[in-house]
Amino acid sequence: MIFPYNQLFTFTESVFKSIGCPDDDATLATESLLAADLRGIDSHGVARLIGYVRLWEAGRINPTPRVGVVYETPSTAVVDGDGGLGLVVAPKAMNVALEKARVAGTGWVSVKNSNHFGIAGYHAMKALAHDMIGMAMTNASPLVAPTYSLDRLLGTNPIAVAVPAGEQPDFVADFATTTAANGKLEILQRKQLPAPDGWIQDKNGQGSTNPNELKEGGALLPLGGETGSHKGYCLGSIVDIFSAVLSGANYGPWVPPFVAFLQPPADPIGQGIGHFFGAMRIDAFRPAAEFKAHMDNWISTFRNARAVEGKQVLIPGDPEREISATRLIEGIPLLDPVVKDLETVGQKFGLTL
Numbered sequence: 001m002i003f004p005y006n007q008l009f010t011f012t013e014s015v016f017k018s019i020g021c022p023d024d025d026a027t028l029a030t031e032s033l034l035a036a037d038l039r040g041i042d043s044h045g046v047a048r049l050i051g052y053v054r055l056w057e058a059g060r061i062n063p064t065p066r067v068g069v070v071y072e073t074p075s076t077a078v079v080d081g082d083g084g085l086g087l088v089v090a091p092k093a094m095n096v097a098l099e100k101a102r103v104a105g106t107g108w109v110s111v112k113n114s115n116h117f118g119i120a121g122y123h124a125m126k127a128l129a130h131d132m133i134g135m136a137m138t139n140a141s142p143l144v145a146p147t148y149s150l151d152r153l154l155g156t157n158p159i160a161v162a163v164p165a166g167e168q169p170d171f172v173a174d175f176a177t178t179t180a181a182n183g184k185l186e187i188l189q190r191k192q193l194p195a196p197d198g199w200i201q202d203k204n205g206q207g208s209t210n211p212n213e214l215k216e217g218g219a220l221l222p223l224g225g226e227t228g229s230h231k232g233y234c235l236g237s238i239v240d241i242f243s244a245v246l247s248g249a250n251y252g253p254w255v256p257p258f259v260a261f262l263q264p265p266a267d268p269i270g271q272g273i274g275h276f277f278g279a280m281r282i283d284a285f286r287p288a289a290e291f292k293a294h295m296d297n298w299i300s301t302f303r304n305a306r307a308v309e310g311k312q313v314l315i316p317g318d319p320e321r322e323i324s325a326t327r328l329i330e331g332i333p334l335l336d337p338v339v340k341d342l343e344t345v346g347q348k349f350g351l352t353l
Contacts (some may be wrong), residue, residue, distance in 0.1 A: 001336070001339055002330070002332065002333050002334075003266065003331055003332050003334060003353075004331045004332075005034065005037075005038065005098075005327065005328055005331070005332060008034060008037070008046055008332060009030055009031075009034055010344070010345065011025055011145060011351060011352075011353050012029075012030045012046060012049060013026050013029075013030040013224045014026075014032065014349070014351050015049060015053065015346075015349060015351065016029045016030060016063075016085075017051075017260040018205055018348075018349035018351070019053060019056045019061075019063050020056075020063035020064060021063045021064070021085070021088070022064065025063075025064075025084075025085070025088045025126055027258075028085035028087070028088050028091055029085050031086050032087035032088075032090070032091060032117070032118045032122055032123075033045055033046065033048070033049065033087055033118050034046065034332075035118065035119060035121075035122040036118055036119045036122070036258075037327070037332045038323070038324045038327055038328065038332070039119065039121065039320035039321075039323060039324050040189065040319065040320055040323035040324070040327075041119050041121075041174075041183075041185075041320070042334075042335075043181060043182075043183020043184055043186060043187055044118055044119045044183055044215070045118075046332075046338065046342060047183070047186070047187075047332065047334075047335075047338045047341070047343065048116070048118075048183075048258075049226055049241075049341070050341040050342070050344065050345050051116075051258055051259065051260070052085065052087075052116075053345055053348070054117075054145035054259075054260035054261075055115065055258070055260050057303050058260040059166065059258065060083075060115070060256070060260065060264070061083065061084070061085055061115055062083035062084050063084070063085070064084075065081060065082035065083055065084025065085075065088070065089065066082045067079060067080070067081055067082055067084060067088070067089050067092045067093070068080060069096060069162070074100070074103065074104045074183055074263075075101075075104040075105070075106055075107055075108060076080075076100070076107070076109070076110075077096050077100065077107075077108075077109045077110075078109070078110050078111070078112065078246075078247050078248070079093040079096060079109055079110075079111045079112075079122070079247075080112055080113050080114065080138055080271070081093070081113045081115070081272060082113060083114075083115070083272060084114065084115070085115055085168070085289075086114045086115040086116045086117030086118065086138070086273065086275070086308045087117060087118050087314070089114040089115070089117065089275075090111070090114065090117035090123050090136070090138075090275055090277075091122075091123060091126065091273060093109050093111045093277055094123045094124075094126050094127075094134070094136065094277045094279070095126070096109050096277075097109040097277040097278060097279040098126065098127060098130055098132065098279045100269055100279070101127075101130075101132055101279035101281045101284075102130070103281060104166075105141065105280070105284030106278070106280045106284060107277075107278065107279045108276075108277070108278050109276070109277045109278075110242065110243065110246040110247035110274065110275070110276050111243070111247055111249070111275040111276070111277070112244070112247040112248040112249035112270060112271045112272060112274050113249065113271035113272040114249070114272050114273050114274065114275055115240050115272060116138075116140070116258050116273065117138055117148065117273075117275060119137060119158075119160075119174060120136040120137060120158040120159065120160035120174050121136070121160040121162065121172055121174030121320070122136075123136035123160070123163045123275075123277060124136040124160035124161060124162040124172070124174070124277075125160075125170075125172060127162055127164075127279045127280075128162050128164045128170050128177055130279075130281075131164060131279040131281070131282050131283065131288040131292075132164070132279045132280055132281050132282060132293055133161070133162065133163050133164070133278075133279070133282065134160075134162040134277075134278070134279055135159075135161050135162075135276075135277065135278035135280075136159075136160045136204070136275070136276070136277050136278075137157065137158060137159045137239045137242060137243055137275065137276045137277075138157065138158065138239070138243055138273065138274065138275040138276070139154075139155050139157050139239055139240045139243045139249070139250075139251060139255055139273060139274050139275075140155025140156050140157055140158075140255060140257050140258070140273070141155050141182075141212055141256070141257045141259075142154060142155060142222050142252065142253045142255055143155060143156065143182055143219060143285050144156060144157075144178055144219060144220045144221070144222060144232045144236060145201060145205075145219035145220070145222075146222065146237075147222060147229045147230045147235070148216060150204070150205050150219075151219075151228070152219045152220075152253070152254070153245055153252050153253050154177075154199070154222075154236040154237065154240060154252065155236070155240070156176040156177065156178045156181045156182055156220065156236075157176070157177045157178075157235070157236040157239035157240060157243075157256055158175060158176045158177065158181070158239070159173075159174075159175060159177065159227055159235065159239060160172070160173065160174040160175075161173045162317075163295060163297050164282070164288075164292060164295070165195045165295040165299055165329075166289070166292035166293055166295065166296045167296050167320070168295065168296045168299040168300065168315075169299075169315070169317060169321055170315065170317060171299065171315060171316055171317055172317030172320065172321075173316035173317070174316075174317075174320070176223070176225075176234070177222060177223050177232050177235040177236035177239060178220045178221060178222055179198050179220070179221050179222070179223055179224075179230060179232070180195075180196075180199045180220070182214070182220060184199075185199070185200070185211045185213065185214065185220075187335070189211045189212060190213040190335050190337045190338070191335070193211070194209040194210070194211065194212055195208070195209045195210065195213075196209070197209060197254065198221060198225050198226065199220065199221060200213045200214070200218050200219065200220055200221060201213075201218055201219055201221055202216070202217070202218045203216060203217030206351060212312045220223055222235075222236060223235065223236075232294065239276070240252060240274075242276040243273075243275050243276045244270060244272035244273075244274030246274075246276070247270075247274045247275075248270050248271060248274075249271055249272055249273055249274025250264075250265075250268055250269055250270040250271070250272065250273065250274070251266075251270065251274070253265070254268055254269045254270065255273060256268075256272065256273065272349050277288065299315050300314060303315055339353070
């Protein structure tokens with residue numbers, strides 16, 4: 001089924017208000033969440049709304065958090081999310097990074113005591129309107145086995161970097177440090193399709209195409225494939241350290257699970273989930289107009305590169321930008337299981353999808 005963006009926005013905002021979020025936070029959470037659906041990252045959009053509600057029901061989300069800075073220098077800060085929705089905590093923490101950068105040239109913020117924050121790209125892109133480069137990353141539930149490991153010690157731990165351009169569309173890279181995010185497996189489960197080779201391993205460390213493998217003790221694999229997974233392992237580790245070891249959040253196997261039916265580890269080593277944000281004022285390095293002119297040239301050069309037959313060289317952010325433009329006009333397609341989940345949520349709060 002296809003739903004207009006505004007219709008989904010109104011419904012989702014009402015759900016967040018129903019769990020006790022103040023009006024401004026409900027609007028912010030909805031914008032954060034639906035950014036994923038608009039950009040074609042369906043695994044992280046309204047498909048996860050029922051998951052947030054279940055976490056709230058389990059007492060693991062504080063709908064009225066006091067998000068605040070608990071330590072800072074002129075260019076850095078640690079933000080305590082007070083157990084709030086990551087969809088709310090993350091944009092507020094990114095605003096701290098932007099303000100630090102406005103004053104000091106760069107701003108770096110590590111966050112503890114938060115929850116799942118949607119797509120990293122949404123938060124990194126907040127820097128674009130300020131002629132700044134934005135960075136966002138987060139650790140996540142331990143579903144990933146480091147290279148040669150049978151144990152699940154890392155999350156999909158995404159990294160996003162947004163760079164403004166002039167006449168050309170902005171450069172926006174947003175990717176998991178695994179071959180595929182767990183949400184992609186959830187989509188395959190709903191569609192009853194197998195997973196591609198190289199996405200997951202079974203509990204014995206052998207490759208598998210069963211999209212339900214994680215439920216049977218298997219693990220997601222780091223980015224890089226059979227001969228290069230050490231690179232994805234390194235990237236995921238960096239995200240975990242910047243987001244959690246630096247802030248005081250849980251890291252590695254202590255990161256609490258997103259699903260409410262699994263209890264967080266009984267021996268937490270920190271507080272909640274961790275994020276990391278960066279903002280760099282372009283004119284702290286060179287004049288912004290000059291930089292953006294060269295970004296235009298960079299983007300044009302790469303976009304016009306000779307391509308193999310039947311293919312096109314893309315710039316990071318191109319597919320998502322095109323999908324977003326289409327979905328704003330034509331609506332957002334949702335799988336039937338997602339629609340059923342939303343209807344279940346609506347019935348819980350007396351709302352009609």
